[in-house]
Amino acid sequence: MSIEYLNPDGLHKNPAYSQVVVTQGKFRTVYVGGQNAVDSTGEIVGKGDIGQQAEQIFKNLEIALSAAGARLENVIKWNVYVVQGQPLQPAFEVFRSVWGNHPNPPLVTVLVVAGLANPGFLLEIETIAVVPDDIG
Numbered sequence: 201m202s203i204e205y206l207n208p209d210g211l212h213k214n215p216a217y218s219q220v221v222v223t224q225g226k227f228r229t230v231y232v233g234g235q236n237a238v239d240s241t242g243e244i245v246g247k248g249d250i251g252q253q254a255e256q257i258f259k260n261l262e263i264a265l266s267a268a269g270a271r272l273e274n275v276i277k278w279n280v281y282v283v284q285g286q287p288l289q290p291a292f293e294v295f296r297s298v299w300g301n302h303p304n305p306p307l308v309t310v311l312v313v314a315g316l317a318n319p320g321f322l323l324e325i326e327t328i329a330v331v332p333d334d335i336g
Contacts, residue, residue, distance in 0.1 A: 201223070201330075206220040207219050221277070223276070237252070250291050257325050268331075274329040277306055283323070
């Protein structure tokens with residue numbers, strides 16, 4: 201299996217994200233639906249605080265990815281939905297602390313939206329991960 205991260209000449213190069221990812225070989229693709237700041241009891245964590253919500257979202261993402269045999273390092277694409285008017289910096293700082301210094305940053309799409317499924321949600325993140333296929 202190979203995963204190639206590309207930042208072609210002619211496109212902006214930014215250390216926070218890649219422009220293109222190409223996968224080849226035997227692998228599993230894991231799609232994680234939008235995760236928000238709800239804990240295992242169904243309670244919203246960090247009401248009114250996008251940083252606290254981001255922390256809970258990453259906990260949820262790690263649980264979801266682990267259930268499929270994946271880790272955050274396997275993520276090749278983030279789709280981030282932010283409620284209009286929310287500051288991005290607190291959530292970005294959480295991302296940086298969780299992601300660390302892993303090479304090959306994933307693809308990132310950030311969308312500013314009018315609202316999410318619950319008025320208490322300030323942020324939602326979905327992912328696509330690619331994991332080597334150990335079967336066979």
